[in-house]
Amino acid sequence: MSGGQLRSAAAVVGLSIQEGVRKRVFLAVLVLTAGFLALFALGAHFAFRDVDEFASGVPGVLDAHAFTGATIFGLAMFATLFLGAVLAVFLTLGVVRGDAESGLLQPIVVRPIGRTTMLVARFAGAALLSAAYVVFVYLASCAITEATGNWSPDHLLGPALGLALAVAIIAALSLLASTVLSVTAQGIVVFMVFGAGLTAGLMAQIGNAINSDSLHEIGRVASWALPFEGLYAASLHALISDTSGLTGVVLQLGPFGGSEAAGPGLIAWAFAYLLGVLALAAFVFSRRDL
Amino acid sequence: MAAPVLAVRELSKRYGKQEALAGVDLQVEAGQLVGLLGPNGAGKSTLTKIACGLVRPSGGGVEVLGQPAGSPEARAALGYLAELFRFPGWCTADELLRLHQRLVGSAGGEAERRELLDLVELGDAAGKRVEAMSKGMQQRLGVGQALIGSPRLLLLDEPTSALDPVGRRIVRELLEELRRRGVAVLLNSHLLSEVELICDHVAIIAGGRLVKAGTPAELAGPAAVEVETASGVKTFEGAAREDAPRIVAELVAAGEQVYRVEVRHSSLEDVYLDAVGGQTG
Numbered sequence: 001m002s003g004g005q006l007r008s009a010a011a012v013v014g015l016s017i018q019e020g021v022r023k024r025v026f027l028a029v030l031v032l033t034a035g036f037l038a039l040f041a042l043g044a045h046f047a048f049r050d051v052d053e054f055a056s057g058v059p060g061v062l063d064a065h066a067f068t069g070a071t072i073f074g075l076a077m078f079a080t081l082f083l084g085a086v087l088a089v090f091l092t093l094g095v096v097r098g099d100a101e102s103g104l105l106q107p108i109v110v111r112p113i114g115r116t117t118m119l120v121a122r123f124a125g126a127a128l129l130s131a132a133y134v135v136f137v138y139l140a141s142c143a144i145t146e147a148t149g150n151w152s153p154d155h156l157l158g159p160a161l162g163l164a165l166a167v168a169i170i171a172a173l174s175l176l177a178s179t180v181l182s183v184t185a186q187g188i189v190v191f192m193v194f195g196a197g198l199t200a201g202l203m204a205q206i207g208n209a210i211n212s213d214s215l216h217e218i219g220r221v222a223s224w225a226l227p228f229e230g231l232y233a234a235s236l237h238a239l240i241s242d243t244s245g246l247t248g249v250v251l252q253l254g255p256f257g258g259s260e261a262a263g264p265g266l267i268a269w270a271f272a273y274l275l276g277v278l279a280l281a282a283f284v285f286s287r288r289d290l
Numbered sequence: 291m292a293a294p295v296l297a298v299r300e301l302s303k304r305y306g307k308q309e310a311l312a313g314v315d316l317q318v319e320a321g322q323l324v325g326l327l328g329p330n331g332a333g334k335s336t337l338t339k340i341a342c343g344l345v346r347p348s349g350g351g352v353e354v355l356g357q358p359a360g361s362p363e364a365r366a367a368l369g370y371l372a373e374l375f376r377f378p379g380w381c382t383a384d385e386l387l388r389l390h391q392r393l394v395g396s397a398g399g400e401a402e403r404r405e406l407l408d409l410v411e412l413g414d415a416a417g418k419r420v421e422a423m424s425k426g427m428q429q430r431l432g433v434g435q436a437l438i439g440s441p442r443l444l445l446l447d448e449p450t451s452a453l454d455p456v457g458r459r460i461v462r463e464l465l466e467e468l469r470r471r472g473v474a475v476l477l478n479s480h481l482l483s484e485v486e487l488i489c490d491h492v493a494i495i496a497g498g499r500l501v502k503a504g505t506p507a508e509l510a511g512p513a514a515v516e517v518e519t520a521s522g523v524k525t526f527e528g529a530a531r532e533d534a535p536r537i538v539a540e541l542v543a544a545g546e547q548v549y550r551v552e553v554r555h556s557s558l559e560d561v562y563l564d565a566v567g568g569q570t571g
Binding site for chain 1: 303305341342344345346362363365366368370371372374375376377378380381389390392393394395432433
C-alpha cells in the first residue's frame with residue numbers, strides 16, 4: 001500500500017469514527033450505556049449485600065460471594081456483547097449498498113483510494129469504535145463489581161480482548177452483508193446470525209449438561225462457524241477459570257450458560273475468519289457496479 | 291501527439307439483457323468542454339461512471355490520460371460529480387473539502403478550500419453543515435469537491451439540475467474558467483440551451499449509440515435563407531449562407547425588391563430531436 005493510500009485510508013477511518021460519534025444515535029447509545037451501568041451498579045450492590053446477609057455465618061463449600069460476583073458479571077458480559085454488536089451493526093449499516101443507493105459512496109470511491117482499501121478502512125473505523133466501546137463497558141462493569149462487592153474476574157484483560165475481537169467479527173460480517181443487502185435486510189440478517197451464534201453456544205452447553213455428544217458437537221461446530229460466539233464463551237470461561245472447588249464447578253455448569261474454554265487455535269481461527277470475511281466482502285465489492 | 295485526456299473506444303455495457311452502451315467512441319482533449327446529450331436511459335451516466343471506474347465495461351475501454359479508467363492514476367486525474375449524490379449531513383462544507391483533500395492527497399490546504407468555496411460562491415458557508423444547506427448549495431459544493439486537487443478531467447453528471455438561474459450562471463462561468471485553465475470537461479446535461487452556450491463539442495447518445503457529434507456550429511447547420519421582399523417573406527429551405535447572394539441576385543433579376551436577408555440555422559434542440567427521433571426515457 002502506497003503512502004497516498006495509507007493517508008486516504010486514515011481519512012476514511014477518521015470519517016467512519018466521526019460519522020459514528022457525531023450521529024445522534026451515538027448519543028443515545030451513550031445515554032443507554034450510562035443507564036445500563038447505573039442499573040448494573042444498583043443491582044450489583046443489592047445482590048452482594050443480600051447474598052452476604054444470606055450467607056453470613058453459614059459455612060459452606062460454595063463461595064456465595066464469588067458465585068454472585070461471577071454470575072452478575074457474566075450477565076453484564078452478555079449485555080456488553082449485545083450492546084457492542086448493536087454498535088458494530090449500526091456503524092456498518094448500509095456502508096456499501098445502502099450508501100451506493102443514496103449516492104454517499106460514489107464521491108469517495110472515485111478517489112484514488114481503491115475499493116479494497118476503502119472497505120478495510122470503513123471496517124477499521126467501525127471495529128475500533130465498537131471494540132473500544134466494549135472494552136470500556138467491560139472495564140466499567142469490572143470496576144462496579146470491584147467497588148460494590150470487592151469481586152473481580154480471575155483474568156482481567158483476556159475476556160476484554162475476546163469481546164473486542166468478537167464485535168470486530170460482527171462488524172466484518174455486517175460489512176459483508178452490506179455489500180449485497182439493503183439496509184433493512186442487512187440489519188435483520190446480521191442480528192439473526194448473532195442470535196444463531198448465541199443459540200449455538202447454548203446448545204453446546206445444554207449438550208454438555210445432558211451429556212448429549214451430538215448436541216454438544218452441533219453447538220460446538222456452529223459456534224466455530226460463527227466464532228464471535230466461541231470468543232464470548234471463552235471470555236466467560238476466563239472470568240472464573242481459576243476458581244476452584246464446588247464454586248468453580250457450579251459456575252461452569254450453571255448461570256453463565258455457554259461458557260467454554262477456548263479450544264486450541266480459537267484466536268488464530270478468529271483472525272483467519274475475520275480476514276476471510278473481509279476478503280470476501282472486498283471481492284464482492286470489487287465486482288459491484290455503482 | 292499527446293494522448294487525449296479522455297478516450298472512449300468501442301465502449302459497450304450490458305446490464306443483463308439490456309444494452310446500455312453499444313460501441314461508443316468519444317474523445318475529450320485538454321481545455322475542451324464536451325456536452326453529452328441524450329434522452330433518459332440513453333447511456334450517458336453509464337459512460338461517465340465507467341470513466342470514473344464506478345461501473346465495469348462489458349467491452350471496449352476508456353482511458354484517462356492514457357491510463358485505464360478505474361486505475362489509481364486515472365482516478366487521481368479526475369474530478370466527478372454524480373447526478374444523484376449525497377454528502378454526510380453532519381459535516382461542514384470545509385470538513386467535506388478537507389476530507390477530499392486527504393483522499394486525493396492534495397497539499398492545497400486551507401487556501402485551496404477557501405478558493406474553491408469562493409469559486410462556487412459558498413465562501414460564507416464554510417462552517418455550515420451539509421444538512422442545513424439547500425439542494426442548490428449542496429450541488430455547488432459538489433462541484434467544488436470535484437475540483438479538489440486540480441483535476442485534469444472533470445466529469446459532471448447533470449451538475450445544474452437543482453440550481454436556480456443564478457446558480458447555473460455561477461457554474462457556467464466556472465466551467466468557462468476551467469476551460470481557460472486547460473481542464474477537460476465532460477458535461478452530461480438535459481439543458482440544451484446551456485450546452486449550446488458553453489460547450490465546444492457536443493455528442494448525442496441514443497439507445498446506447500453515439501448518433502451525432504460535432505461542434506454546436508457543425509451540428510446546427512443551415513436550415514433556411516429567409517428573404518423579405520415587396521411581395522412578402524420568401525423562405526428557401528435547406529439553403530446555406532453561401533447561397534444567399536445567388537438567391538438575392540435571382541430575386542432582383544426577377545424584378546423583386548429585397549429589403550432583408552436572414553440565414554436561419556437549426557437550433558441544437560432541432561438537431562437533438564432529429565437525432566434521437568423523439569425518444570424519451
